[in-house]
Amino acid sequence: MKKFREYLLICIALAAVTVVVTSALGVSGAKNRALLCSGVDIVVSDSLESRFVSREDVEKYLADGYGECVGKEISRIDFTKIEKSVNSKSAVLKCEAYATDDGILHLEVTQRKPLIRFQSAAGGFYADEGGYLFPLKDNYTSYVVIVDGHLPLSVSSGYKGRCSDDAEAAWLDGMISMVKYMKKSTVWADNIVQIHVEGNGDLVLIPREGKEKFIFGKPGGYEDKFELMSYYYKSIVPAKGENHYSSVNVKFGRQIICKK
Numbered sequence: 001m002k003k004f005r006e007y008l009l010i011c012i013a014l015a016a017v018t019v020v021v022t023s024a025l026g027v028s029g030a031k032n033r034a035l036l037c038s039g040v041d042i043v044v045s046d047s048l049e050s051r052f053v054s055r056e057d058v059e060k061y062l063a064d065g066y067g068e069c070v071g072k073e074i075s076r077i078d079f080t081k082i083e084k085s086v087n088s089k090s091a092v093l094k095c096e097a098y099a100t101d102d103g104i105l106h107l108e109v110t111q112r113k114p115l116i117r118f119q120s121a122a123g124g125f126y127a128d129e130g131g132y133l134f135p136l137k138d139n140y141t142s143y144v145v146i147v148d149g150h151l152p153l154s155v156s157s158g159y160k161g162r163c164s165d166d167a168e169a170a171w172l173d174g175m176i177s178m179v180k181y182m183k184k185s186t187v188w189a190d191n192i193v194q195i196h197v198e199g200n201g202d203l204v205l206i207p208r209e210g211k212e213k214f215i216f217g218k219p220g221g222y223e224d225k226f227e228l229m230s231y232y233y234k235s236i237v238p239a240k241g242e243n244h245y246s247s248v249n250v251k252f253g254r255q256i257i258c259k260k
Contacts, residue, residue, distance in 0.1 A: 037105050038102065039103070043107070047111075052112065074103060082107070093113075112126075116175060127176065133163070145194070146194045147175065152201070154168065177222075203218070217251025224253040
């Protein structure tokens with residue numbers, strides 16, 4: 001009888017604990033389900049370097065692509081849909097959406113960083129290091145090297161995305177590789193401000209100072225060609241003087257052909 005009583009007490013105690021735990025979990029779950037979005041916090045990375053995307057832009061992307069979030073239950077907010085909506089904008093590289101225990105919806109947005117600005121009669125557009133093309137923005141200009149002339153890229157106004165044509169994509173990859181090399185050297189990134197594409201596909205590099213135009217040929221073999229340009233500035237300019245030549249041909253990679 002004593003053992004039965006002890007067993008009964010243990011069962012009652014376990015049942016009581018179960019009820020308490022279940023009640024606590026139920027209250028906690030109800031609290032989480034009832035947590036409302038009390039505000040939206042937007043952080044745009046690298047906003048001091050680039051201003052392609054502002055907080056106001058993201059607010060508009062959110063309102064147009066998803067809708068109002070403030071006052072809505074956090075459990076009912078679709079973070080994936082928000083991210084897809086913001087990521088669809090051409091100047092946005094990545095968006096991360098999440099909520100914290102205080103009911104704040106956080107959006108962390110990373111901007112695309114343009115490497116080249118292409119300019120044609122039909123308009124202009126940027127390319128980032130990954131070969132993604134996106135339109136210019138009316139209220140902000142990124143100071144990167146400008147490539148104009150006979151661009152072998154069939155890009156319509158407002159286009160965003162990568163080249164679908166293999167030949168165009170290969171040419172763009174070559175340009176990106178060359179401009180990245182220029183940027184890494186800092187000397188060429190500062191000195192070369194424009195690249196013109198001739199009708200035959202030759203690149204003509206235009207420096208910030210001096211009247212020389214460097215006939216560069218195709219983007220390939222750029223390291224040797226830049227070495228020849230360095231030699232020109234270090235050896236030929238001191239001997240002949242500044243602005244002595246109007247064109248310097250380094251397209252063949254093994255010789256320098258200068259013309260007045």
